[in-house]
Amino acid sequence: MALRFLVVEGNTRGARQAHKAAYGLMPSESYAAVLGEIESDIVCDLAFPADEGANLPDAAGLESYDGIVLTGSHLNIYDATPDILSQIDLMRSIYASRTPSFGSCWGLQVAAVAAGGDVRKNPLGREIGFARRITRTQAGQGHPLLAGRPASYDAPAIHLDMVTMTPADAVVLSTNAVSEVQSAEITVSGGTFWGVQYHPEFSLGELGVILARRIEMLVGEGFCRTPEEAASYIADLNALHAEPTRFDLAWRHGLDEEVLLPERRTRELRNFIEHRVKPEKSARGRT
Template identity: 75%
Template sequence: MALRFLVVEGNTRGAREAHKAAYGRMLSESYADVIQGSAKGAICDIAFPADEGANLPDAAGLESYDGIVLTGSHLSIYDRTPEITRQIDLMRAIYASRTPAFGSCWGLQVAAVAADGDVQRNPLGREVGFARRLRRTEEGRGHPMLEGRPEVYDAPAIHLDMVTVLPKDATIVATNPVSAVQAAEFRQDGGTFWGVQYHPEFSLTELAVILRLRTELMIREGFCRAPEEVHAYADDLTMLDREPSRFDLAWRHGVDSEVLDTARRTREIRNFIEHRVKVEKSVRGRE
């Protein structure tokens, strides 16, 4: 029987439409593509909790899924607007459903706050392009979420906010000099969440699109001096996605197979499916 996933899009309608216009798919749609590439035949439904009046699953509906995934978002969780509080409430319901859950970036932050943790702006500033020198913690060395990852690795990333207070029942499994919580497991109300602050789901082409959409931000925050520099960087990423064997570009941007190889880049999502979703489905099937 095919695995059933709920992909929870963190963006508001305007941000979703802008991303789709630039990339051809919403964040949730491209995330669903990654899931279906990792679990053949998987069925993915998409939810938009940022929208007022969105048709969201009830408790029984959440329990009916084999796995739930939360995407990134342009929102900042400490703003606590209705678009945000609806997502926190949904995450609390996901914990209570005990359905295996995973999230990237915003997803990690929502899961932390829903379990009484906290998220604030990173005083070191934005981590953009790639999260560098991600390192397993002692607890992370044996954690199945990072199975197959080397001790130190890089991953696509773009975020300003970070988890500053952990939930009471939490384990950090990866960290780096920019954000202490780069990968973690949270446990709340009988449910377990795995998440990362970076974006294993992003292709380099999607990352390039996101950077182009944030050209003014990239210049304002000092990452580039002119729009041409932003677009040149994005062009290189897009070319690397098309031709991962371009050693010159890989050398120029300091990336290796952990970023360039799709199976390695999406490792955490694939591990979530293998070690959480399939295992839980098997257990449920025996009950």
Template identity: 60%
Template sequence: MIDVSARPLRLLFVDGNTREQRESHATGYGTQPAQAYANEVSVIVPGAVADICLPADEGANLPDGAGLQSYDGIFLTGSALHIYQIEPAVTRQIELMRAIYASGTPCFGSCWGIQMGAVAAGGSVTRNPNGREIGFARKITVNAAGRAHPLLAGRPTAFDAPAIHLDTVALPPSDTTILASNACSQVQAAEIRHDGGVFWGVQYHPEFPLRQVASILGRMVPILIEEGFRADEAAAHGWLADLRALDAEPARHDLAWAHGLDAEVLDEQRRVTELRNFLTHRVQPHASIRGRV
């Protein structure tokens, strides 16, 4: 938990999903993605003011440059969209990300978020030729730059994290520092600098507790079977039941061992390491300089 003893932080959560996708998530999980994200961050910084932005929606009221500068930090959620499928729900978000860079406001993104950060700065994202990474990103390996970078402070040299994605950053922007990779994606964590702004992002989901992973995968059972992640419906639902049980009882050594999960995923403090580091090393110093805390 981070102490916010003076003026509360003002944070913006940008939901990358369409209305239909948000409602589908809420039907299964009880909360739309941006609110779920805000709830996780509120545990780290109690009392922070959280606003939600919905740029995928036509006619959405999006903040301008001055509005973006009024925030101490910005978080980008994941999304079920594909950034290379050009449509207004996508292009509005790219333009918003470019405005975030220009505003200079500290920004962090998960999954779709890092893809958005890359494309808005001139990089590219494609369907991953290595296939889908689902449930967990395994053996994320921190490189030399990552070991020296505050985003990954406290993470071991190799770790697992919740992850659900089909797409990946194929060509990072010119001013990108890759911090971690694994066999599935060359860019699992990175810092991107563009147009005066600094973005930190990860391809995985430190904001996802196991119950949220299970909720999302519960809507993807046919894909799990079709792509060979699980043999049949019984196996798929058995896996999801185990994840829910582990969420309720993280000390279940039998289930943790069976699914190869350790404290980097199961411990609530360790799982959100990147979120806490972003708030500690980027958001709070930025707010302090501006006299907000």
């Protein structure tokens, strides 16, 4: 039973090509590859709503998908430029289509703003590398998005902006000391979105590539003292990506199996497929 997914790339053309030059894949291509690793029969189309004149699915096209996922982005949603507004409009159409949707980081922010929420810079600063000590809210205790996660867990993350006001029909599912909204469910126009502020789709290798392009920022914002220290940290992430059993490095950086093992790091994506996409496909009677 093949599953048809639409992966909505949040980046502009230049940003996604820069990522491809460094990593070999655009973020949307990487996201699609992770989905394919979770379920071998997932078929993905890609959409680029930040591009002027982008050919985007209409209402019937959106409804034809079994699931829609939104990637991260380098954009700041409060800038409200045309390439951002087009993504907000698309998210409103996704809600109206009632197709199960999921988003990471920027995806959560777009979904929140499209539903009437707000996103601003985090006054506590950037959360980068990993979001630490994420814990469920009371509403998140039994929510299927977080099924299998322990009481407290870490996850790959890189963001400065955060959801500062949740929409009316939103439920915050997890939080930590840096970002009040680490995951949420949002319902609008009969459509339901599940999203996380972190990046369950990132491998440590992809995270390392992203950080390697931000060494100046890591030093400038005080996360590392020198470029050499930043490079050493990135090298450790790459080594853990290649060899997750490196206990010495895992201990040094306080990382456990929730981050190191792909089947646990991608837990929210797996839960989205199992608890939202597959049941909805069956309910619609699709083959």
